Amino acid sequence: MTNSYLPALPQARSGRAFPLAAALAALLLLPAALAHGSENPSMAIKVDQAGYPLDGPKVALVAAPAETYQLRRASDNAIVFQGRLEPPMSDPATGDRVQTADFSALRQPGSYYLDVPGVGRSFAFAVNNNVFERAYYLAMRAFYGQRCGTAVDLGPEFPGYSHPICHQHGEFHPSSGAKGPRDNLGGWHDAGDYGRYMVNSGVSTATLLWAWEIYGPRLERIQLHIPETGNGTPDILNEARWNLEWMLKMQDGDGGVWHKQSSVSFPGFIAPEQDALPSEVIGTGSFPYKSTCATADLAAVAAIAARVYKPYDAHFAGRALQAARRAWNWTEKYPDVTFKNPPGVSTGVYADANCGDERLWAAAELWRTTGDAAFQEFFLKHYAEQLPGLDSPPLENWNAMGPKALWTYALSTRKGADAGAARAIRERTLAAANAIAARTRANPYHVSLKAGDYVWGSNGVAAEYGMELLIANLFAPNPAFADAARDNLHYLLGRNAFSLSWVTQVGEHPFQHPHHRPSGDGQHTAPWPGLLSGGPNANRQDAVLQALPAELPPARVYSDQTASYASNEVAINWQASLVFLLAGQLR
Numbered sequence: 001m002t003n004s005y006l007p008a009l010p011q012a013r014s015g016r017a018f019p020l021a022a023a024l025a026a027l028l029l030l031p032a033a034l035a036h037g038s039e040n041p042s043m044a045i046k047v048d049q050a051g052y053p054l055d056g057p058k059v060a061l062v063a064a065p066a067e068t069y070q071l072r073r074a075s076d077n078a079i080v081f082q083g084r085l086e087p088p089m090s091d092p093a094t095g096d097r098v099q100t101a102d103f104s105a106l107r108q109p110g111s112y113y114l115d116v117p118g119v120g121r122s123f124a125f126a127v128n129n130n131v132f133e134r135a136y137y138l139a140m141r142a143f144y145g146q147r148c149g150t151a152v153d154l155g156p157e158f159p160g161y162s163h164p165i166c167h168q169h170g171e172f173h174p175s176s177g178a179k180g181p182r183d184n185l186g187g188w189h190d191a192g193d194y195g196r197y198m199v200n201s202g203v204s205t206a207t208l209l210w211a212w213e214i215y216g217p218r219l220e221r222i223q224l225h226i227p228e229t230g231n232g233t234p235d236i237l238n239e240a241r242w243n244l245e246w247m248l249k250m251q252d253g254d255g256g257v258w259h260k261q262s263s264v265s266f267p268g269f270i271a272p273e274q275d276a277l278p279s280e281v282i283g284t285g286s287f288p289y290k291s292t293c294a295t296a297d298l299a300a301v302a303a304i305a306a307r308v309y310k311p312y313d314a315h316f317a318g319r320a321l322q323a324a325r326r327a328w329n330w331t332e333k334y335p336d337v338t339f340k341n342p343p344g345v346s347t348g349v350y351a352d353a354n355c356g357d358e359r360l361w362a363a364a365e366l367w368r369t370t371g372d373a374a375f376q377e378f379f380l381k382h383y384a385e386q387l388p389g390l391d392s393p394p395l396e397n398w399n400a401m402g403p404k405a406l407w408t409y410a411l412s413t414r415k416g417a418d419a420g421a422a423r424a425i426r427e428r429t430l431a432a433a434n435a436i437a438a439r440t441r442a443n444p445y446h447v448s449l450k451a452g453d454y455v456w457g458s459n460g461v462a463a464e465y466g467m468e469l470l471i472a473n474l475f476a477p478n479p480a481f482a483d484a485a486r487d488n489l490h491y492l493l494g495r496n497a498f499s500l501s502w503v504t505q506v507g508e509h510p511f512q513h514p515h516h517r518p519s520g521d522g523q524h525t526a527p528w529p530g531l532l533s534g535g536p537n538a539n540r541q542d543a544v545l546q547a548l549p550a551e552l553p554p555a556r557v558y559s560d561q562t563a564s565y566a567s568n569e570v571a572i573n574w575q576a577s578l579v580f581l582l583a584g585q586l587r
């Protein structure tokens with residue numbers, strides 16, 4: 001503790017810092033100020049447990065009556081900043097009365113905690129440059145941990161987080177229109193289960209490739225310590241390719257793409273290598289057996305891959321483009337083949353009644369990659385139908401590709417773009433982002449989620465709000481967009497009703513019990529690292545949530561239990577949205 005530090009104390013931005021004399025008196029009266037460091041953190045004080053960028057807004061929340069706060073350095077408990085809490089605001093989504101502690105003026109890198117007299121101390125957090133790099137690293141490595149058809153080992157940093165090769169035995173299910181063995185090794189386990197589903201793979205892989213296209217210079221140097229590291233290709237592209245190769249293998253000779261590869265029913269809660277159920281290529285059950293949404297998704301993702309991988313592997317880029325064109329041609333022939341589980345199959349469905357948005361997305365990505373007039377013609381004929389989808393992110397991002405279709409068109413620098421269409425897309429996105437940013441600022445928890453957004457995967461919806469704000473920030477740079485995007489990340493990393501970091505092994509108080517078979521096999525004291533929880537879900541589609549009190553407000557319908565698949569499952573689609581949001585914060 002250094003009293004000499006006190007005269008330089010910066011004041012809260014609100015200018016309502018309480019008198020220095022009172023702070024000094026309080027310090028002198030506390031015989032064991034160091035004891036603060038050993039006190040149990042209070043759940044009423046909410047901070048981003050990864051931290052706050054040095055040059056940005058820094059806001060903590062207090063959901064208990066209090067007047068003042070002090071920011072203390074973790075190493076010696078010295079007060080480095082102090083201020084007065086702003087008046088409480090009622091938050092209907094949580095039932096909390098929330099006060100804001102704004103210490104944005106702090107410009108001293110370090111590790112800190114908040115001390116709120118009468119309430120307690122917060123979890124620790126950092127203030128520095130690149131406070132989200134570790135979270136990005138772990139969130140990306142989580143994809144490596146989901147790899148199927150290969151042995152996985154997170155290495156000396158995470159001893160015991162490994163499994164031998166899994167799901168080697170594949171075959172065609174009768175619904176696929178084909179027969180015999182079809183191993184198709186590769187891809188990522190989709191979620192808490194071991195299925196691999198084309199449409200969810202589509203949005204997830206595309207989101208990672210977009211993160212690279214937009215934030216590549218920041219991501220290039222980050223090694224993920226995966227088997228391909230050091231091969232000359234950036235690791236985010238190495239990891240995405242693992243799934244792309246599986247997606248490409250799901251394309252039939254006629255260009256159509258099978259909807260999924262999974263066992264016919266979910267296995268028990270066992271390690272991947274113990275799951276002996278055959279991994280079946282599953283189709284629609286009748287001619288043409290492949291589905292339009294799956295095929296259009298492959299066309300879109302492979303078209304992105306064709307431009308992204310070109311500098312690193314021109315042969316692969318060419319193969320991807322060929323697959324994209326063949327897939328597109330198939331959807332022209334079969335524009336409306338939807339999927340539902342055939343009899344006897346009970347794994348994930350990812351049903352989507354309308355593949356028009358997927359086709360629009362494929363056309364937009366193919367045009368951006370090739371410039372072929374036919375793709376733009378299709379796009380310009382149909383894009384306006386999707387404009388309303390820009391007003392708010394979809395609640396399930398895997399079945400609503402309209403926003404990505406529109407954004408990729410407007411982000412393209414290709415000559416010959418229709419200026420009116422591009423302008424309509426930008427303007428609608430900016431209007432939405434302005435409204436979202438204003439709502440986020442006014443929200444007591446500084447999150448973009450509306451009451452109706454607390455659905456299955458609501459944490460993914462929060463990340464998608466972040467993505468929309470970051471895309472708007474590309475169209476017209478605006479600190480309000482960047483700050484509101486980061487606010488959604490703060491929510492995911494601990495500044496929420498539960499004071500939980502919803503990313504495993506990130507922060508001092510991360511959630512512990514994801515619905516994730518490799519984490520729930522009884523072999524590990526902590527879950528596999530870097531995984532995002534689905535989050536609060538007022539629709540309560542599992543027994544754990546149904547047993548919670550009926551009067552809980554929507555943002556509180558969550559339980560950190562393995563059995564709560566409807567609030568605590570992991571999934572590659574919201575994992576990818578998290579990666580995009582994190583990538584947008586790196587420097």
Ligand SMILES: [Zn+2]
Pocket residue numbers: 147148149166167189194272
């Ligand atoms: Zn597997």
